[in-house]
Amino acid sequence: MEHLWEFLSLSDPNIRYVVLGSVLLAASSAIVGTFTLLKKKALVGDAVAHSVLPGVCLAFILSGVKNPIYLVIGAFVTGWISLVLIDFITKRSKIKEDTAIGLILSVFFGIGILMLTVIQKSGNAAQSGLDHFLFGQAASLVGQDLVVFSGIALILMVAVMIFFKEFALIAFDTNFAQTIGFPVRALELVLTTLTVLAVVTGIQAIGVVLMAAMLITPAAAARFWTDKLKVMIVLAAGLGAFSGLVGAYISYVAPSMPTGPWIVMVISIIALLSFFLAPQKGILFRMFTQRKFQTQMLEENILKLFYHLGEQSDHQYYQARNIEDITKKRPFNLAKLRKGLKNLNQQGFLDYSEYGWTFTNAGKNKGQRITKLHRLWELYLTEYLRIAPDHVHEDAETIEHIITPELEQRLEEQLQYPRLDPHQSKIPYQD
Amino acid sequence: MIQHVDNPVVEIHDLTVTYNKKPVLWDIDLTLPAGSIIGVIGPNGAGKSTMIKSIMGLVPLNSGYVKVFDQDLQDVRSRVSYVPQKESVDWDFPASVMDVVLMGRYGKLGLFTRPRKADKEVALDCLRRVDMEAYAGRQISQLSGGQQQRVFLARALAQEADLYFMDEPFAGVDAATEKAIINLMKTMSEQGKTVVVVHHDLQSAVEYFDWVVLLNLRLIANGPVPEVMTGQLLQETYGGKLTLLAEVGELLTKKEFPSREKE
Ligand SMILES: Nc1ncnc2c1ncn2[C@@H]1O[C@H](COP(=O)(O)OP(=O)(O)O)[C@@H](O)[C@H]1O
Ligand SMILES: [Mg+2]
Numbered sequence: 001m002e003h004l005w006e007f008l009s010l011s012d013p014n015i016r017y018v019v020l021g022s023v024l025l026a027a028s029s030a031i032v033g034t035f036t037l038l039k040k041k042a043l044v045g046d047a048v049a050h051s052v053l054p055g056v057c058l059a060f061i062l063s064g065v066k067n068p069i070y071l072v073i074g075a076f077v078t079g080w081i082s083l084v085l086i087d088f089i090t091k092r093s094k095i096k097e098d099t100a101i102g103l104i105l106s107v108f109f110g111i112g113i114l115m116l117t118v119i120q121k122s123g124n125a126a127q128s129g130l131d132h133f134l135f136g137q138a139a140s141l142v143g144q145d146l147v148v149f150s151g152i153a154l155i156l157m158v159a160v161m162i163f164f165k166e167f168a169l170i171a172f173d174t175n176f177a178q179t180i181g182f183p184v185r186a187l188e189l190v191l192t193t194l195t196v197l198a199v200v201t202g203i204q205a206i207g208v209v210l211m212a213a214m215l216i217t218p219a220a221a222a223r224f225w226t227d228k229l230k231v232m233i234v235l236a237a238g239l240g241a242f243s244g245l246v247g248a249y250i251s252y253v254a255p256s257m258p259t260g261p262w263i264v265m266v267i268s269i270i271a272l273l274s275f276f277l278a279p280q281k282g283i284l285f286r287m288f289t290q291r292k293f294q295t296q297m298l299e300e301n302i303l304k305l306f307y308h309l310g311e312q313s314d315h316q317y318y319q320a321r322n323i324e325d326i327t328k329k330r331p332f333n334l335a336k337l338r339k340g341l342k343n344l345n346q347q348g349f350l351d352y353s354e355y356g357w358t359f360t361n362a363g364k365n366k367g368q369r370i371t372k373l374h375r376l377w378e379l380y381l382t383e384y385l386r387i388a389p390d391h392v393h394e395d396a397e398t399i400e401h402i403i404t405p406e407l408e409q410r411l412e413e414q415l416q417y418p419r420l421d422p423h424q425s426k427i428p429y430q431d
Numbered sequence: 432m433i434q435h436v437d438n439p440v441v442e443i444h445d446l447t448v449t450y451n452k453k454p455v456l457w458d459i460d461l462t463l464p465a466g467s468i469i470g471v472i473g474p475n476g477a478g479k480s481t482m483i484k485s486i487m488g489l490v491p492l493n494s495g496y497v498k499v500f501d502q503d504l505q506d507v508r509s510r511v512s513y514v515p516q517k518e519s520v521d522w523d524f525p526a527s528v529m530d531v532v533l534m535g536r537y538g539k540l541g542l543f544t545r546p547r548k549a550d551k552e553v554a555l556d557c558l559r560r561v562d563m564e565a566y567a568g569r570q571i572s573q574l575s576g577g578q579q580q581r582v583f584l585a586r587a588l589a590q591e592a593d594l595y596f597m598d599e600p601f602a603g604v605d606a607a608t609e610k611a612i613i614n615l616m617k618t619m620s621e622q623g624k625t626v627v628v629v630h631h632d633l634q635s636a637v638e639y640f641d642w643v644v645l646l647n648l649r650l651i652a653n654g655p656v657p658e659v660m661t662g663q664l665l666q667e668t669y670g671g672k673l674t675l676l677a678e679v680g681e682l683l684t685k686k687e688f689p690s691r692e693k694e
Contacts, residue, residue, distance in 0.1 A: 165545060169537060178488070183542075227525050
């Protein structure tokens with residue numbers, strides 16, 4: 001707790017820098033990653049992330065020092081080469097894109113690991129910390145490293161702002177962009193460059209192994225909460241920044257722990273929560289809607305049944321019915337039936353007395369409407385779609401609950417207010 | 432029956448297009464008259480979309496050239512509008528109806544300029560013309576197939592072009608939308624604009640179009656509706672005679688044979 005307070009107060013300038021760096025780079029890669037996700041290039045992002053490792057190692061071998069500028073250049077170069085190769089393989093051979101991506105990713109990463117091992121065995125004192133590039137170490141974001149990586153992050157943000165309209169267009173409809181004369185290839189090139197740069201910003205704090213997750217996951221989580229591109233970008237940046245902050249904190253309390261996995265775990269939990277909790281698109285919300293629909297179907301079916309019972313007992317609609325009357329006609333699950341009856345009573349569609357349940361006026365009207373819709377739909381299916389009368393009942397059982405008053409009217413007009421359904425039952429209209 | 436016109440809006444000369452070496456259009460040579468509603472008709476896989484795409488410069492040409500308003504497309508882009516098949520984009524994209532229609536203004540705006548108030552008003556007006564004004568703020572993921580098509584049309588209208596290419600605008604739309612689209616086309620052609628429509632229902636084709644291109648890997652007919660929509664030409668378009676051409680195409684892919692001799 002004390003740690004947390006000390007950390008959040010940002011009193012230590014070192015902490016301030018680490019926090020600033022982590023937040024900036026996580027936010028900027030989330031912003032660029034939004035377009036990577038929307039262009040359905042998530043896998044490509046992963047390939048690039050793994051392919052920067054040999055570049056980092058090569059830059060170190062050639063320069064002999066751990067200067068972030070050299071490392072970034074090295075990473076950028078091999079990241080780009082991997083993209084060019086994937087493109088080349090896909091275009092020039094029968095190998096499909098996903099295979100090409102997998103191939104390039106493993107070859108480049110393998111070479112990278114090999115070079116890393118060689119460097120570590122070489123005994124060069126400057127190499128200590130190079131292995132951070134695998135899983136990240138936010139605490140090392142100080143001095144020149146901080147300046148370089150934060151600088152790139154800022155460039156990314158500004159670039160996306162400048163190219164916002166163009167990127168959105170090529171993500172949605174590339175062909176259209178081309179027909180209005182936009183330089184689509186150049187724009188794609190810029191976006192790809194930004195993607196590679198976004199990966200490069202993360203190599204120190206997050207590491208190459210998990211960097212692709214930082215590119216894609218914030219955007220994927222944000223997508224659950226909004227349908228607006230601008231909101232999605234801001235939200236993705238915010239979620240990314242938050243996980244970056246957590247990573248910086250972990251790095252502060254446990255300096256020997258790699259930060260990449262922590263940062264990625266936080267953003268993954270956020271994505272998972274979004275998957276469950278988000279309104280409209282989230283699983284829980286959809287389950288809830290399903291349930292609501294189930295309840296509505298049950299209640300409407302009970303009212304329909306009351307109406308049928310009324311029809312059978314010589315149109316005595318307002319007679320009391322007990323559970324037995326109901327289940328004799330149609331086997332309901334008893335617990336559900338009781339609950340449905342109780343709800344209908346509360347909503348004013350049924351009255352309850354010692355003799356059982358009775359239609360109210362509103363209840364009868366509703367039961368009658370559902371019966372009518374059922375029979376109209378059966379007739380529609382047999383007349384217009386030429387489906388045999390003994391096959392239409394099941395279908396009508398569902399459709400009767402979702403027909404809107406507007407469709408109801410069109411159905412009546414199109415069928416010209418028919419009197420009988422295909423089974424010769426009378427179609428009951430409201431007087 | 433291949434009729435050539437004077438002062439055509441579109442001239443295709445000896446066009447051949449291949450995908451992975453397999454030719455899908457063979458030696459197309461045609462001209463289209465200005466101010467008419469033109470149907471491009473043929474069975475599935477006949478190369479209709481490919482022909483439109485090659486006019487719009489979206490696929491590389493193996494041979495031949497295309498001229499629009501007697502110029503290269505590059506020089507007249509602002510006068511030409513393309514409505515792709517609505518399945519060609521992901522309608523789950525986070526954008527509103529207004530966002531999509533505004534894209535129709537981008538050609539005029541150019542790079543790095545945000546849409547201005549005037550562009551928004553044009554976009555709203557175009558939405559009004561396809562009866563979608565009330566949906567301006569709606570997310571595109573919530574639209575029905577017919578509404579998606581109307582949004583694409585509104586985007587095309589916002590381009591204020593003189594020549595429109597529409598790929599299957601009637602596919603998967605409701606009757607009301609189909610009628611709205613055809614009325615819109617009639618109005619456009621009265622204003623002297625040319626509309627080229629990919630379509631595959633023969634019955635309505637006779638009713639909708641002034642001029643028809645029959646296509647099945649090669650050009651079968653190009654001319655006014657009464658002369659083109661004859662039993663024999665349709666039989667040639669839809670009948671089995673073309674399997675030979677298709678088979679040769681297959682052969683070219685399998686053998687990796689160049690479809691043109693290297694020059
Ligand atoms: N991008 C593509 N790559 C490979 N083959 C394609 C591609 N697009 C279309 N084809 C093939 O070209 C032929 C013509 O396609 P298309 O122009 O879409 O026909 P239509 O629009 O008349 O249905 C079809 O056989 C189709 O499978
Ligand atoms: Mg097509």
